[in-house]
Amino acid sequence: MTNTATSAPPPFGRALCAMVTPFTEAGTLDLDGAQLLAERLVSEGCDGLVLSGTTGESPTTTDAEKSALIAAVREAVGDRASLVSGVGTFDTRHTVELALQAEKAGADGVLVVSPYYSKPPQDALEAHFREVADASGLPLALYDIPGRTGTRIEPETMIRLAEHPRIVAVKDCSYDFLGTQKVLDRTDLAYYAGCDEHILALYAVGGTGYVSTVANVVPGQLRAILDAFEAGDTPVSARLQQRATPLIELMMSAGLPGTVTVKALLNELGLPAGPVRSPLRPAGREAVGGLLAAYEEFVAG
Numbered sequence: 001m002t003n004t005a006t007s008a009p010p011p012f013g014r015a016l017c018a019m020v021t022p023f024t025e026a027g028t029l030d031l032d033g034a035q036l037l038a039e040r041l042v043s044e045g046c047d048g049l050v051l052s053g054t055t056g057e058s059p060t061t062t063d064a065e066k067s068a069l070i071a072a073v074r075e076a077v078g079d080r081a082s083l084v085s086g087v088g089t090f091d092t093r094h095t096v097e098l099a100l101q102a103e104k105a106g107a108d109g110v111l112v113v114s115p116y117y118s119k120p121p122q123d124a125l126e127a128h129f130r131e132v133a134d135a136s137g138l139p140l141a142l143y144d145i146p147g148r149t150g151t152r153i154e155p156e157t158m159i160r161l162a163e164h165p166r167i168v169a170v171k172d173c174s175y176d177f178l179g180t181q182k183v184l185d186r187t188d189l190a191y192y193a194g195c196d197e198h199i200l201a202l203y204a205v206g207g208t209g210y211v212s213t214v215a216n217v218v219p220g221q222l223r224a225i226l227d228a229f230e231a232g233d234t235p236v237s238a239r240l241q242q243r244a245t246p247l248i249e250l251m252m253s254a255g256l257p258g259t260v261t262v263k264a265l266l267n268e269l270g271l272p273a274g275p276v277r278s279p280l281r282p283a284g285r286e287a288v289g290g291l292l293a294a295y296e297e298f299v300a301g
Helices: 031-043 063-077 092-105 122-135 155-161 177-186 196-204 219-230 234-243 245-252 258-268 285-300
Strands: 015-018 048-051 082-086 109-113 140-144 167-172 190-193 209-212
Touching: 015 219, 031 048, 031 063, 048 063, 063 082, 063 092, 082 092, 092 109, 092 122, 109 122, 109 167, 122 140, 122 155, 140 155, 155 177, 177 190, 177 196, 190 196, 196 209, 196 219, 196 234, 196 245, 209 219, 219 234, 234 245, 245 258, 245 285, 258 285
Parallel strands: 015 048, 015 209, 048 082, 082 109, 109 140, 140 167, 167 190, 190 209
Antiparallel strands: none
């Protein structure tokens, strides 16, 4: 099969934000804040939002909170952006339940991570994804992040899964660029960069776009990377990607989880975020100062 992802319409848009889940200071779900944040992200360049991913603290939100979040964000953004809900767990039965719940709540698709901790072999992994894809009418994006789950979705497994009519996309955090290109060459799967430093690189070889944590704070600036490339200005696109490097590094590779760094910055900027839930802990003042300085330098151009 020849890849046609570059010409086919992207299933969930091109510029997707892995949105944090705002909480009140008391630690409860802040639906008003979620609506405000979603509205800002869409108005500044995101054409898709991923809710209840790891960045959205899915391990510590309840099933009811996940549904309420979808409904509230849908009310805020209408049909101006696709909504993809993270439903992946280490339990196939629970994952199926969450997929059906997301469909009922109004999601446009689901994001399903490899079952973590149990480390299933590839045949069991494939069966897990197929069962979830069979359960609802929603299109499904596979989430390949072996550094978190302990299990890689191997390229050959991806190629077989691409035959399923509702498995349409991949959020790629595999750090295996060769393997990614093998799947791109042999399937029609829409590939989204899940690592912000790979936005341009993956897009240039036929990727569809990105699912970005950093986009919570700089949605327009990251969208500009894709826009410049689409306009044929590769040097500008490359420069924009390079300029984002210090902020990406501090937010994603400096020892703190992306959820923590995003919420620290959003809180400093007076935008909806609130605290993180345990076992996560807030960033210290020194880290916050460094993040804010990198953010201000980046947005200043």
